[in-house]
Amino acid sequence: MTTPQPQPGILDIAPYKGGESKIAGTEKVIKLSSNEGAFGPSPAAVKALEQAALNIHRYPDGHAPDLRAAIAGRYGLEPSRIVLGAGSDEIINMLCQAYVGPGDEVLYSEHGFLMYGISAMAAGATPVKAPETDLKADVDNLLAAVTDNTRLVFIANPNNPTGTFLTADELARLRDGLRDDILLIVDAAYAEYVTGTPTYTDGMDMVRGADNVVMTRTFSKMYGLGGARLGWAYMPEAVAAVLNRVRGPFNVSVPAQMAGLAAFNDTAFTDMCRAHNDEWLKRTQDALRQLGLFVPDGVGNFVLVRFKDVATAEAADEHLKSNGIIARRVAGYGLPDCLRITIGKADEMEAVIAALRDFMGADT
């Protein structure tokens, strides 16, 4: 007897596993496993969600004119070149669905964000990874991996889980080395957190002047709306015209649109989040380096920590768990000897540092 079969390649996808949120036997956990904003949503966003509930029987306006206008206004963009998604994951998916199929290749860096490979395979395409150098995307290696079949190139800037980024010059060199028919997607999910780094770019300027560059952003990190599912992207008109054909007509819910607009406008809240991250990213990196651990120069809201081997990383994870702290194992990213730890509130980071100090056997 035959049973319904998915498209070739679908069953080869290793399903995405989100960060853990529970520790058996521990009621109050410190969840630092999914790079969610340390302070949750802005109170203004919560109020907007309450308002949204009153009209939840109405379909959303799928074009989300108010939110797109607000984003366009702040950054000086054309609203017609902005497309929203149910998280930036959906935009990554739509790009793969629309631009690749069997025989096509989707290129990204060795430790790049997992969804690029998953979305590529879901569209029947082949994921291709280019080696990194010192846990950072390498432009030469990416360009060397381009073939006649390459259609999309994804770069997370900064990347999850490494936190490292390509400079504006490096990104320009990558774009200049790609054929005009290859779409370069700069995934700037953590751009809101990058401060005091003049060489950094979120890719927005590059999109303005090119026909083959897209920048994606999310409301899941600093805006604290991961559960609402909201992301956006800035792209050439022609790409927007394509995505608006494959996009579900109501892909972004009324609560997501209303909470997103309120969160976007609450700049006092995001300023507070950014200042907190600035302080605790550096404090955490410094403290863990003092323990002799390797921590790359990340610029997002998380640190990647490398232990001396896989067993030590596993033991460190267990030790953190025994202290009620959930970090993220990143073996799925090819980094089994590392843990990724989101920057949480001050007391949470103090608990992380104390637990790792204890684990590493430091005296103070």
Ligand SMILES: Cc1ncc(COP(=O)(O)O)c(C=O)c1O
């Ligand atoms: C680099 C990167 N891109 C995209 C996403 C997806 O974010 P969302 O779909 O919640 O907008 C994440 C989430 O962790 C990420 O780390």
